[in-house]
Amino acid sequence: MILALQARLADALRAAARDAFGVDPGAVGFQYPPDPAMGDLASSAAMSLAKAQRRNPREIAAALAERMAKAPGVSRAEVAGAGFVNLFLDRGAALGTLAAGLRDPQPAAAVPGHAIVEHTSINPNKAAHVGHVRNAILGDTFVRILRARGHDVGVQNYIDDTGVQVADVVVGFLHLEKKALAEVAAIPGRFDYYCWDLYARVGDFYAAAPENKAKQAEVLHAIEAGSNDVAALAEHVAARIVACHLETMARLGIRYELLAHESDILRLHFWNRAFALLKDAGAIRLVTEGKQIGCWVLGMGKGDDAAAVDEDKILVRSNGTVTYTGKDIAYQLWKLGRLDRDFRYRLYREEPDGHKVWQTTSGDSDPGAPRFGHARDVYNVIDVGQSYPQRVVKAGVAALGFEREAAGTHHLAYEKVVLSQATAKALGYEVADEGGAVKVSGRKGLGVKADDLIDALERKALAEIEARDPERPAEQKQRTAREIAVGALRYFMLRYGRTRVLTFDLEEALAFTGETGPYVQNAIVRARNIFAKLEAEGHRVEALLERARGLDLGAMLDGDEGAEIWALALLMARSEEVAEAAVASEEPSLVARHAFAVAQAFHGYYQKPKYSLLRAESEDRRALRVLVVDAFVRQMTALAGLLGIPVPERM
C-alpha cells in the first residue's frame, strides 16, 4: 500500500520540481515526521535542491508544497523545519485502501531469478547449541521475508560430514569407548546429547597425550579415503546427528529444501573443475619463490574494495591438496550455476504436508528431483568470524570474470552468542565477578543446548498458563506452551542487529513481558477474542465490516480516536516497506522491531475502555472499530508469519 503510494508521490514531487525549477531531483525518498501532527510523510528534497539552486530551502519547499497539495491522495502540504515538505494524506481513503488490501492481499510482484539461502550448517557431530539457533532463526526469517517480497528462494543446509569435528567423535567411539558401528548404532536415546558429552571427552583425550591427537589425522584420512569401517562409522554418526538437528529445527518451524554434503563435493570432484576454470581464466597463479612456493594462490588486496591484505590466499597447498576456502569457491560456483558440474539428488524425506527435503548424493540421481543451484543471489548465513574467507570466495568468483555472480554473493554475517554472567553461573562456569558476558567454549561440553533451551521455555510457558487458566484441557495447554516458547525464542534471537554480540540470559529469554514474542502473540489473541464476543452478543462481524465499507471514513477519523486509529493504520501500512528494507539491508531485525511497534500501538488503542467495541456509542462507530481490529489481526498475523512466530488460539 504505502510503497505504491510513495512511488506515485515521488513522481508527483519530481514533476513539481521540474515545473517550478526546471530540474529533476532524481530519486526522492520519503521520511516520517517525528510527530504525526506534523504530517504523514516528509520529503527533504527541497534541502537537497537548495544547494544547486542557491536559494533558500524554505522558499523551494514552499513552491513544492503548493504543487504537492494537489497530488492525488494528498489532502494538504506544509513547509516545516529547515525546509521539509510535509504531506498530509487523505486519511479516509488511505484507511479504506489499507483495509481492502489486507482483506484481499495481492502477492508481491515476482522478482526474477532464483535465490539460495544457506543456513544452519552445523557440524554433524553433536547437539545444536544457542549459537546455531541464532544462525537458523536468522536464515529462516530472512527466507520468509524474501518470499513475501516475491523472491523465489531455495533453502540449503550444508553438511560437513567429512571434517575434523566428525572425526573427533569417531575417535571417541573407537578409542575411548571401543565401540564399532554395530554398537554405536545400538546406542538408544538422544544420540546428539550422547555425542555432545563424548566430544568433550575427546578434547581431554587429545590434551592428555600427543599420540592421542595423532588418532585424529588417522581417522580423518580414513574418512576421506572412504569404503572402510571408519568411514562407515563416520557416515552413521553424521546421518544420525543431522536427523537430530532437523528435529530440533523443526520445533522452531525451520526446514530445508536441500541437504548438501561435503562428501559429495569431494566425490564428484567439484574442486578439480573449479581449479581448471581458475587456471584457465588466469585467476590464480603458481608461486615460484618465497615462502608460498609451490602453492596456487588467489590474488587478494588489489581489488578496489578488498581492503589491503598483504599476502595472497592459498587455495592449493604445496603438497597439491586443496584448502577449505578453495572447496568453498567451487561450491559457491555451483550455487551460482557457474560450475558446469552438478550434484546428484535423492529424496531425504517427504513431510506430512507434502514438503520434500532432498539431499545430495554421488550415487544415482532421482529423475524426479527438481533443479538446484543456478541462483542469481546466494545468501550464506555464517558467523562474522568467517568474513575473511567469505571475502576470498567472493573474490574468487570475481576473478573468473563473473561480476554479476560476485555481486550476488552475500555474506549474512552474524555475531556470536555469549552468556550473561548469571546464566553462565547457572550452567556451572567459573566466572570472574567483575567481567561482563561470558564466552562459551564448544570444546568443554558446557554451553546451552538448543533443545534444553526450548524445553525450559516450554515449561515456563506451561507454568504460566496453569497459573492463569488451569481449567483448559491438558493437550491444549501443551500446544499453546509450545507456540509461546517458539515465539519467545524467535523474537529474542531476532530483535538485535546481526552484528551485535548477543548476550544470552535465560531469565530474559524466559520473560514474557516487554519487547518479546509473547507480547506480539498476545496482541493478536486479544484482538481476535473480541470478534467471538461480538458474535456471542448478537453482533455480526461480517455485516459490520460491510457497513464499514460504506462509511465516510475521512469524517470519522476526526478527533482523538481518529488520531489514534490513523497512527496505527499508517504504522501497519509501512509493513511492506519495512520488509523491503529488511531485504535490501539483509537485516531481519527491522521486521521484528516493526512487529513489536505495531503490537504496541494496538495494545495502547485497544486498552482504552472508551474505544469499546461491545459498548460502542453507535453502529457506525462499532463498524469503524471492527474494521480497525480486523485490519490489525490480518496485518499482525502476516508479520508474525514473516518472523516465524506462531499465533496461538489463546494465551
Add this chain to the structure above:
RNA sequence: GCGCCCCUAGCUCAAUUGGAUAGAGCAACAGACUACGAAUCUGUAGGUUGGCGGUUCGAUUCCGUCGGGGCGCACCA
C-alpha cells in the same frame, strides 16, 4: 603490525543510512482490573551519543585522531 565490528539512559538495545525535540524494553517509582483477557495500559524519573578536532544548512551517523572492548589476518577444517 594490518583489516573489520562495537562503544548511545543504571542494564539490554533502536534511531527510517546525513534530518526535525536521540527513542523502546527491562530495572526503579506512582497509578489503573466485580475484566471487549492486566502476558495489558497510563504517568514520573533517567542523556555532554567514549574524549578531542574537522566537513555543512544540519552529525549518534561521514572524515581524522586518541582511549576502551571484541574478532579476523593458517600450506586448520
